[in-house]
Amino acid sequence: MARIAFLMPPYRSHAAVHGALAARLAGRGHEVIFVGPPALQPHAQREGAGFQPFRGPAQAGRIGGGPAGFARLLRDTARATRAHALDGPAALRAARADIAVVDEMEPGGSLAADAAGVPRVTLAASLPLRRDPGMPPPYVGWDWREGEDGVRRAEGAWRVSDWLMTAQRRALAEGCRLHGLPVRDRPSDWIGAEGSVAQWIAALDFPRPQPVGPVVGPIRRPVAAAADPPLFDGAPYVFASLGTIAGGRLRLFTVIARAARLAGVNVAVAHCGGLSPAQAAALTAIWPGRIDVRAFFDQLPAIRGAAAVVTHGGLNTVLDAAGFGVPMVALPLGNDQNGIAARLRRAGAAITLSPRRVTPDSLAAAIASVTTDPRWRAALDPARAEIAAAGGADAAADAVEGALR
Amino acid sequence: MTPDRADVLIVGGGLAGSLVALAVAARDASRRITVVDSGAPQEGQSDSHTWSFHDTDLSPDAARWIAPAVAHRWPGQEVRFPSYARRLRAGYASLTSQSLRAAVEALPMVTRLPGRATAIGAAGAQLHDGSRIDAPCVIDATGRVPRGYLTLGWQKFVGVERQTARPHGRALPIIMDATVDQRDGYRFVYTLPFAPDRILIEDTRYSDGPALDHASFEAGIEDYARAQGWDGTEARREHGVLPIAMAFDAEAFWADAAAGPVPVGMRAGLFHPVTGYSLPLAARAADIIAAAMLESPVSTASVMAAMRRFALETADRQRFLRLLSRMLFRGAAPPARRKVLERFYRLPEPLIERFYAGDLTRADQARILLGRPPIPIRDALPCLREAPLLEDLRRKRAT
Known part of the structure; x- marks a missing residue:
């Protein structure tokens, strides 16, 4: 060993x-x-x-x-x-x-x-550097x-x-x-001699002449068997997260909450510890009973059960949503999120909006579109299929063990 | 052999005295040598000591006779600064108190005599127990720096040799890791990896005063070790206060020393003016003494003449190094000292090697000072001349 x-x-x-x-x-x-x-x-x-x-x-x-x-x-x-x-x-x-x-x-x-x-x-x-x-x-x-x-x-x-x-x-x-x-x-x-073990899948990437290495899809821990009860008692909801780094953007979270109310759909907001209890309470007050604000959700089940995901377009959230075929609205904030948004646009896999210009109205329209038009979910089929076959953490572990021999 | 019938009496069993014994024995194995070793720490020293040198510091001859005393060797060394790090190609080696003592004790004609001298003259020494040893040639290697003839700054250090619970991972010495917080003047950490789970960590500071605040040094060492996960136990500790020379009235010192025993090592102001390291010069002095003993009948006077010539030449050659010390201590505010050193270590390697060996050429000296000067000209100008400091020393000696 x-x-x-x-x-x-x-x-x-x-x-x-x-x-x-x-x-x-x-x-x-x-x-x-x-x-x-x-x-x-x-x-x-x-x-x-x-x-x-x-x-x-x-x-x-x-x-x-x-x-x-x-x-x-x-x-x-x-x-x-x-x-x-x-x-x-x-x-x-x-x-x-x-x-x-x-x-x-x-x-x-x-x-x-x-x-x-x-x-x-x-x-x-994150996105491969090759x-x-x-x-x-x-x-x-x-x-x-x-x-x-x-x-x-x-x-x-x-x-x-x-x-x-x-x-x-x-x-x-x-x-x-x-x-x-x-x-x-x-x-x-x-980059390693055999290329890099990559999370980002070909179906959502710009064209490359050959794979960057073993593409394994999302590398995740197994979901706990005893999952929490479904959010909103099984009623449809949108899952919203801006990631661990941008968790504190109160303005954007407010826009998301208002947009959900306009679109008439429940929203689960994960702020990753970026909001104070008072800020979280103010957010909940926008639409009492229909907005569930927490620092963290058990993210995989929360995404799997969602009708749509509103995301900053962080690579992990995007891959998780794609793996479950959950359509997305992306608000890229920085880092490689702009590059990810561009790739999602090319694959027709998400609506992308500028976080600086987004309004409750424009975001509500986007949420309404991705949750009601089945073509958004269908556009994720190739990504979902690739992720299901890619092997995730097991394939990554195989690649590491392969390099040991 | 009885100690009172020696050809050579060396008072002081530290580095300088031991090297004289090794060098003399290497040239002429029949020479009878007595080393009076107090075993007790001298001013500014501790029981346990590590002395190091770069391979390029020594002549091939000296490298040969010092070899039995070497405890550790490494194929290179590193220096680190906030925006510059490099590996230096010169091999590096260390002697320890134990390895040095063992090498001296292995010499057949050398007697180590535990004791302390209460008086030393050109013809012998008086010991604390009242006994007297006479010898045709007497060497004073007691280590006390002749402060009246030198203007000094200080390089203070506390070193802890740590037995680490797991391997520390370091392969090469880092002779200056100045990426640490600066305190008390110019501060750096010096590390010698003696074994995969043994490392000497020395917190070192270039300060204006010689006072050694042990607690502050210990905290510095602990921080450094903890940041690397070097948990473990202390195996050994050493501390020291090395002199840094800004001015040296060598002429006056040797004139006043003429009638006594032959001073060597720190006692003779023979150390590197900028680094305080004494091994390279101690080895050269030992070679000079050994050679002088081959040429004429062994006597304090003949060895004195050779040493005096060598030491005055050395002091003259070190003029520039003392200028660097003045610039470091008098020209640069304590926080700026690190910049001066960092700039120095960017120079070509042969120059750095000649610096440590004390052999800078004129071109080297120009190279160090010209280009972008290490400190502003305005601050450098008042440091240029050594004479005012020498004048001060003379006045103080007169009163």
Whole structure:
């Protein structure tokens, strides 16, 4: 049995995916350890994995906050990568890792594994970073464009992206020189030899000449057998969540609640701890008895039972909804959500609205459309079929074990 | 062999004295040597000690005779700063109090005599028990820095060798990890991985005063270890206050020392003015002494002449290093010291190696000062001259 290390950016959405894979591998008798700076420790604890620390940031880079916030995020990202590059190799040796599962979004983790001589598998928990022709960077919300023109546009976008990521690229180059590795300074340079184990499925992706690696679909823990009673006593409802990072957007939640009232459909709102009790109460008061506001729901059953999902378009929520064939209205807020929204539009799998311009009226119209027009659900059939066959956490665990041999 | 019939009497069994014994024995195995070793810590020292050197610090000869005393070797080392980290290619090695003592005790013609000297002269030493040892050649390796002739800053450290519960994962020494919080001047952590589950963690600070606040250093070490998950127990501890030289009146020191025993090591101000490290110069001095003993009949006077020549040359060569120390301590505010060092470690590796060995060329010196100066010219100018500090020292010695 092997000792398997997991390295990732310290965000709940990433940690949940690694945690589900770790749990599956632990179930097969392996030892699982999260390896990272102090910011990762609470995630390791929640996911029930061991933890091997090294010196580095105590907090995750904060997302949001306009241009100044973006500059800060770039700096924090570079700082986390540098910590991995400097102290990650010793931590992997200390953890006596036989193999490392490294998130594509923390290339410093891959650098650390190579420097420590630990074999690794990369995991694309978010949109895959591989730069196929015409594929723009994940956080760009452009619609797909065919041909040379699209290829040139994507290349331009990557140049800007590389420039923005200068600090992180510097950290990677420095780490390579420090450990005597050939210099690779772009995150996509660190994709594993066999490609990445990817959550994002081909049916919802822009066209790629070949798969990015083993595409396994959503990597989740099994749903508990004793599920909670159905929401709203089995009456139709919309499930709304803006993810763990944007959980505090009271204005947007208010728009969602008003839209649900206009559309005449119950709504379950998961704010992921981003709202105060008073704010949550104010939200409930918009339509008493028809709005159920909680920090977290048991998300898989909540999505499975929903007539539609209103989402920020985070990759995990989108894949879960697609897997159950639940139509979506996406309000992309940032990160790779713009790229995901563009892919959903191309697949005809969701209505996407700008969170800045959305009104209760426009959102009510969108909710009414996706809940009443059966074509939205039908458009998800290929995605649902692909996810059902992709294998999820088991297939991901197979890929990791395959790399062990 | 009785200790009172020695050819060479070395007072002080620390680094400098032990290296003299090793070097002399390596050149002429018939030489009878007595080392008086108090075994007790001298000012600014502790019982247990680690001395390190870069392979490039030593002559091939010295590398050979020091080998039996080496406890650990590594194929390289690293330095780390907030925005710059690099691996240095020069091999690194450490001696410990134990390995050094064992190497000296293994020499057939060397007698280690536990004891403390109450008086040392050119012809012998008086011990605390009233006995006297006479020898044609007497070496003073007692380690006390001749403070009256030096203007000093301080590099203070507390080191804890930790037995870790699980492997710590470090393979190479990090001779300067300055990514830590800055406190009390310029602060860095120095780590030597002795074994997969053994690591020496030293909290080191370049401070204006020599006072050592143990609690603060211990907290620094504990923070560093905890952040890496190095749980474990303390196996050994050492501490020290190393001098950093900003001015040295070597002429006056050697003039005043002329009638006494031959001073070596810290006692002779023979240390690296910027880093406080004494091993490279102690090894060279030991070689000089061993060579002098081959040339003429062994006497304090003949060895003194050779040492004096070597030491004055060294002090002259170190002029530039003392300038760097002045810039570091007098030109740079404590928080700016880290920037000065970080900039230095970006320079080419051969230059860094020559810096540690104390062999900077004129081109190296220009390279360090020119380009983007390490500190603003306005702050650097008042540090340029050593003379005002020497004048101060002379005045103080006179009163």
